[in-house]
Amino acid sequence: GQQLNQSPQSMFIQEGEDVSMNCTSSSIFNTWLWYKQDPGEGPVLLIALYKAGELTSNGRLTAQFGITRKDSFLNISASIPSDVGIYFCAGPSNTGKLIFGQGTTLQVKP
């Protein structure tokens, strides 16, 4: 079935550093979503991408919909301690279900 491969699995960075993570698929997606999950909470939608090549920002977060429609990237600039959490990419499968990547766990050292 369709799968989303997310990398890296985890990151441990210094406060102030920039972060990049990506998500790839063997099949084409028409929508890419990026979520963040804080400890003890459900995922919260950060950015939604609907068009190949689209670049969208939300504060210090920037996400891009890959031209091939098989990948997406999320960048966080000037990380701060509250950026800690698990970041998921997600997209609709060809049966309409939302499928998620395995997540990237981000830890920020003050």
Add this chain to the structure above:
Amino acid sequence: KAGVTQTPRYLIKTRGQQVTLSCSPISGHRSVSWYQQTPGQGLQFLFEYFSETQRNKGNFPGRFSGRQFSNSRSEMNVSTLELGDSALYLCASSLAGFSLTDTQYFGPGTRLTVL
């Protein structure tokens, strides 16, 4: 506007028992989806309900079932619990179900531990 609420937040059961989890969607939302989250498998789709009908289903055994009421509140039931059912169960609501522009809002989840 109140968010998605899930009850209970934590639950401990033993193997063979059954459990019912509850989800109240955001007011006005008619679609409710359920997900299982485990460290090994990540977030996996269980099923989606819209207007009291199951509209989509993931690849889980028949021990996992759900329903939706006329007020859009949803319950999911797991019968004959197994150790591997220990997970965070997340509920998400949206206006009309997943589409290109229909955002899903997640609840905080119910943490189920099976002993």
